Amino acid sequence: MEANGDIIVKFDRVQKSYDGEILVVKDFNIDIERGEFLTMLGPSGSGKTTCLMMLAGFEPATHGEIYLNGKPINNVPPHKRGIGMVFQNYALFPHMSVAENLAFPLKVRGLDKATVDQKVKRALDMVQLPQMAGRRPAQLSGGQQQRVAVARALVFEPDLVLMDEPLGALDKNLREEMQYEIKHIHEQLGVSVVYVTHDQSEALTMSNRIAVFNDGVVQQLAAPEVLYEQPSNAFVAQFIGENNKLYGKVSEISGETASVELDSGTRVQALAVNCGGTGERTMLSIRPERVVLGDEGASNKLTGKVVELIYLGDHIRCRMEVAGHDDFIVKVPNSHAHAALKVGEETPIGWVTEDCRALDVM
Template sequence: MTTAKSADAFVEFDHVQKSYDGEALVVKDLNLSLPKGEFLTMLGPSGSGKTTCLMMLAGFETATHGEIRLDGREINNIPPHKRGIGMVFQNYALFPHMTVAENLSFPLEVRKMGKSDREAKVKRALDMVQMGEFGNRRPVQLSGGQQQRIALARALVFDPELVLMDEPLGALDKQLREHMQYEIKHLHESLGITVVYVTHDQSEALTMSDRVAVFDDGRIQQLAPPDDLYERPENSFVAQFIGENNKLSGTVKSKSGNHVVVELPSGKTCTALAVNCGDVGSETLISVRPERIEIAAEDGPNTTTADVKELIYLGDHIRCRLTVHGNDEFIVKVPNAAGHKHLVVGEQTRVTWSPDDARALDPL
């Protein structure tokens, strides 16, 4: 997948490839541009190429082919410390022998900044992450969450226009991690900086980003805002990787306008949007989100019987595992609200979904 070059692109990858052994490509012909001020997340499983892309942008890895540009200037051969990029790592990378204030002052000293300016910038950066009282502590005296705040402050202290973050919240517990997601998002919005963020956590990507680039096998599978990515996946990998998803395999029986009728192994049919499927007779995979499925009171184009296998109470909704068209892992999220039918394990029910909520994609 490629993205068109943009006159206002701040960060650009132009036909970038990366190989470590001269044969296998870890990153395959990457074309990506983002404007100043965007929060872009590179999301994907381990080995998909996302971290390698970040490291090439930072200057810690060299592109095998292609150009990387920052604000219109090619930076392939510029060393990391001269790129003016802030960096936040998962392991914090703080100097243990320095105080918090000294850690923050270090990148300013490297830039030959005067003492009074350094002190003012360190104070501002610490206040920015609500750590103003901790300047004289050493990293070992801080909790994991506090250390991550300091690492973030150090990346911001010299006012970079671009900040790169590599799994920065991976070592934190769930509650703190979620809190820090919002803090980073709010900092990005208030400072107007450009952020490129790497994670394998899809909920983190959806929560924080303006756009998400989903990586697999060294390529961007889809680049889109979070809601587009979730509601309108372009292929089966993205549909399966982002959020919970029900899939039904079948064969294209007929096409009409934007829709296809798919024959399932049971002999029954399902109507879906023709998004990324072949002609009549070709195999396809239907994707439909659990919250788009309703317990059926009336017949519709995709109404079918379902066997209730498992019910899990989750407060605001009941997670129902059903058998539908031979799929024993078909999930429906039933709102825990007045008027919704109460299901019973072992009994049969009926479910339905709109053809526009089902997407016919490439077979896995």
């Protein structure tokens, strides 16, 4: 393989089996660009963490080759790959101070004391913990420990940092705060990051690109906004964000548009994305915020019966019965429009064809 200055990691037809029979990673191919924040996202057991462990060197690939900076690394031990790691459990040395934890990866690389001290100070400043240098990990909060773990992964200035569900042990508010902090550190340093999580909102917040895993296969690899707005299959549509689904049969395809007869008998128009041919079953995907009350300007006009109204501050979450489904969600902006909504009453709803995607059936 020729070195490509823009590609830092390449997975080439990589497979992984733990028992010699079942593949937990199936023919994985991906190029990770230098300086990008790439997230491997998927449910438990989908293969994302296994891919990260193979890149780190903690698991061998069963088949295929992994390249780092254009060089094959399958046979390179973890400590010689020069990769920073951040784990969910922090993995800090409890008997060392914060400064000693940060100094450790520098000392094993043979740096002199003055250089070590300088780099440790810079790393502590970066995560806003200069006053914690003398403390032990047990004397820090969970968020502070996680900051130290991030600093330790970055202190020796690696080309690549791997993060395995690093925020999983934090409470919701601190988790969101750390998401932005890690994102800003990445932007500041320009280091390449490969991040693993099962939290789709976390992935959308932090990433340049997201690889959505299911059953050992990448279902879609794209920027966050593309995954959300243009899911390529039913799994991605369901896994990324909140999604309304309606089922029916393709009655006609004309160019990029599919005419679909829903199971309730209603006929709607949708983008023909991944729905097979005429006569095939399909799942329609419509995001809740794309549905409007009233049908003015809508190419698809239906009727919804209000089942439940939940006040969420900036919007009202309205659960409706639509075309025989009682779990159809409409996000209504918190304005005078919602005042007319009453549980048990029917109201016209609609959406434009471009906001409805005809996909495969899960």
